[in-house]
Amino acid sequence: MRIEIPTNAERFGANLFYPVQKIYELDGGFEVDSAFDNPFHVIQQIPYEQLYGIEKDLAIVIPVKDERLRLLEGVLSGIPHACLPIILSNSKSEPIDRFRMERNMVDTFCRYAKKKYIIAHQRSPELARIFTDGGYRHLLDDDGLVRHGKAEGMLAGIALAHLAGKKYVGFIDSDNFFPGAVYEYVRIFSAGLSQGKSPYSMVRIQWHSKPKIVGSELFFTKWGRVSRITNQYLNLFLSHYTGYETDVLRTGNAGEHALSMPLALSLDYSAGFSVETYHFVSLMEKFGGVLPGPYPEIMKNGVEVFQIESRNPHLHEAAKGDGHIREMIEYSLSVLWHSAICPAALKKEISAELRRQKITGKNREPVKLRQYPVLSGLNFKAAAKTTDWTQFGNFIPQ
């Protein structure tokens, strides 16, 4: 990959938020290019070997919920071989057992491709056992099973990735029509993570564009309705503390993102569609230096957040209705509003925005979403002892 060198990060406590980086080549060549032997170049080549160095330690969590099998197969074909796919399905098992079909398809595909994989149903007792035996019951409901929800599936995916011994974990949606875009997203993960100088780093993808059908034509939108609003208030949040207005944050709702495992285990998580926005809130709360926090290791090393613009548009299946969009706006803004360090002035502005969008009425607080504490609270040693890997596909940790 050939990509801009990240510059001029906004600092907030121990956090460095880098501006969006532009990609020049999806494949930057096999050999190290001596054309870059010059300290004044603004583009860098990340050689394949370096990307591979990340990818062999990278698990890709693919949350699935009743998406089409052929799309999931395409997504698998786009993931670089060295990565370990973790399919976390919350698909129906009746009247048609979609999960069984997914499992069969993935198994056949990986048998042909000679690929290791992990698959789990979000509501299976085998998966729940990890959290029971690891003493992290926050994720379990009254039935003792992992709660419904995409964020909950993502947390289970992080736990599986860590148990599998992976050092990085990324997320890719299962309804992408373009395996070539999936391929690029994963390469962006490994390119981004390879830039990290701290063990605590994150990569977030800004989609190049999102094709919409307008009339009988395609229109390539750049900013989604939700992202536009989320990013605006995220930047105001940040600006309040730095004293300088900024638009550096562009990925407040980035579903496609990846984290180093130490960072993934050190963040709090929020339920539902606020999970991605809450990454920033958790970073600012915990490592922003405003609230006291017992994280000397992270404060010393710092946290790096890279934002990279994909070259591929994002064309996926799910069409989100208006109601869903308003829910997403509320969820994204609610985690800012409810933050212990949200400035009072910003709270007011957010409330006004939610009223303008006809999401909440006057004098009503935005919904407060369930939160999950750091996954490092899970006793992975205890969980590992009782994990039966044969239940989860063909991967056995070394």
Add this chain to the structure above:
Amino acid sequence: MRIEIPTNAERFGANLFYPVQKIYELDGGFEVDSAFDNPFHVIQQIPYEQLYGIEKDLAIVIPVKDERLRLLEGVLSGIPHACLPIILSNSKSEPIDRFRMERNMVDTFCRYAKKKYIIAHQRSPELARIFTDGGYRHLLDDDGLVRHGKAEGMLAGIALAHLAGKKYVGFIDSDNFFPGAVYEYVRIFSAGLSQGKSPYSMVRIQWHSKPKIVGSELFFTKWGRVSRITNQYLNLFLSHYTGYETDVLRTGNAGEHALSMPLALSLDYSAGFSVETYHFVSLMEKFGGVLPGPYPEIMKNGVEVFQIESRNPHLHEAAKGDGHIREMIEYSLSVLWHSAICPAALKKEISAELRRQKITGKNREPVKLRQYPVLSGLNFKAAAKTTDWTQFGNFIPQ
């Protein structure tokens, strides 16, 4: 890349036409996977190093005609670094000088990415000079410039690729919305060509699907109207000689294709949109063993044609009207009809099809298109002597 091993080719004289191969992984891993150490596996891994071995000798010709600059930039970003892009533009130079804009964009992009490139305008005297000085005037019109037309641009591209010392040449359209699809196409070229046991080989891409807007939804068509008809008659042509009905040929109109240079220089070419279909006609006429031909070297080595199905759908800009589709059908079928080895019965069927499609009237022959003899007739040594590479971008042959 991980991909099916090609099987059960249809033989026609010295030609081997392989059935469509399916891809399992766009990136098949960095190291050689010992899981394939078994003679009974039906999937193969083509390691990155092997792909790279082809790509450093592969030129990618990108014909351009007034397409959007941003799409061309995206296409460039998708081409693996080791390949040499050759932009062959027939864009307008007035009232707006689009070619100058293309040239500036490509130059800036390649300056940042540190990429070698060749660019030429199809109607420039510099390009024409290659064919004048090389004594191949077939391609030139009365003004002494390379004729208009996509096929003509492709031929000029092949000549430039050969002058540049490249061993392979592939073609990618400039209006693809997905750089990840472009990336896959080129990887398919290098994977396919790396399979060749003969110095004379070709790779043709069958698109996974082509998204169409139907109502306000996307529908992923598998077979285009033109391809469906072209392939049907191509297969009938082949079946006539082998005595077995077949549907092995699926890529009669494959714009995305690549050839080894010895094969590219040994084929005849047909003008306009028939160029891709005519590949097959030329192969069957010259190396099919039906007509006598002075090609002992090729007859001995054989010709291999690989067909590979992409994982990415093909989403591009150009919308082709009904009139254009009928023209394409006529052009594709006309090269079969006019072939010296087209069986009389097939001629009748083609004529009937053209009448059914309301393309030609009764007792009218399909249009006879201009043909170009083998490019090996061009005196490349003479042309090389007078070629001023500084006119064509930043690439200087070694």
